[in-house]
Amino acid sequence: MYQICLIIGFVLVLAAIVLHQKSMRDVITVKSGGNNRVPTQKSLVQIIMQKSFGQLIVMLIHLATFLCFVVLAVTGFYPALFTGEPLSGYSLMLHATASPVLAVCLVALVLVRAHCNRFDRKDWDHLQTSFSWKSFDEHNAASSATVIWSKIFFWLMILLSLPVMLSIVLSMFPIFGTSWQEFFYHLHRYFTLLFVMSGVLFAYLTIVSQTRQSTR
Numbered sequence: 151m152y153q154i155c156l157i158i159g160f161v162l163v164l165a166a167i168v169l170h171q172k173s174m175r176d177v178i179t180v181k182s183g184g185n186n187r188v189p190t191q192k193s194l195v196q197i198i199m200q201k202s203f204g205q206l207i208v209m210l211i212h213l214a215t216f217l218c219f220v221v222l223a224v225t226g227f228y229p230a231l232f233t234g235e236p237l238s239g240y241s242l243m244l245h246a247t248a249s250p251v252l253a254v255c256l257v258a259l260v261l262v263r264a265h266c267n268r269f270d271r272k273d274w275d276h277l278q279t280s281f282s283w284k285s286f287d288e289h290n291a292a293s294s295a296t297v298i299w300s301k302i303f304f305w306l307m308i309l310l311s312l313p314v315m316l317s318i319v320l321s322m323f324p325i326f327g328t329s330w331q332e333f334f335y336h337l338h339r340y341f342t343l344l345f346v347m348s349g350v351l352f353a354y355l356t357i358v359s360q361t362r363q364s365t366r
Contacts, residue, residue: 300355
């Protein structure tokens with residue numbers, strides 16, 4: 151059952167990304183009058199050189215969060231998808247090592263990203279007029295649908311991280327009995343799937359919005 155949920159979750163995330171890419175191409179085509187020429191993008195070195203020290207720290211926090219996120223997703227989902235065996239051995243050690251690091255990174259991520267991911271009146275007005283992430287406002291990125299959905303998935307990811315961490319911690323202690331330990335373990339797995347789905351979509355939409363801003 152969990153394996154089927156994983157496959158469905160990954161398919162939904164992939165479908166959302168594909169649909170969003172198609173929508174973005176349609177918007178670019180309309181705004182360019184049928185000219186599909188993509189604006190020249192800056193190289194990674196140019197982007198890094200233009201960042202201040204504080205911005206570089208934020209980039210490092212994002213990178214550390216991403217690496218821990220990938221390690222935990224791979225070590226956690228691979229056995230469930232391909233072997234059907236519980237997490238054990240070196241994979242379990244790597245998973246357990248990266249978990250507290252990710253928790254620290256998420257706290258740091260909230261500290262540096264909470265302000266720019268706050269919702270304001272423009273966001274609410276935009277959601278009321280169009281509950282879609284298809285449109286992108288070239289002149290006001292803060293009110294664009296892409297940025298709004300990025301904010302939604304950011305806070306959803308942060309909120310889901312709480313039951314993800316709490317459920318696995320509670321499953322390690324026999325306070326509630328063996329049956330409850332098993333319940334918390336399965337709860338951890340399903341909340342983790344939702345957490346990863348939200349994190350992937352947040353990362354994708356953030357990259358899209360930042361890329362569009364850097365190519366203006």
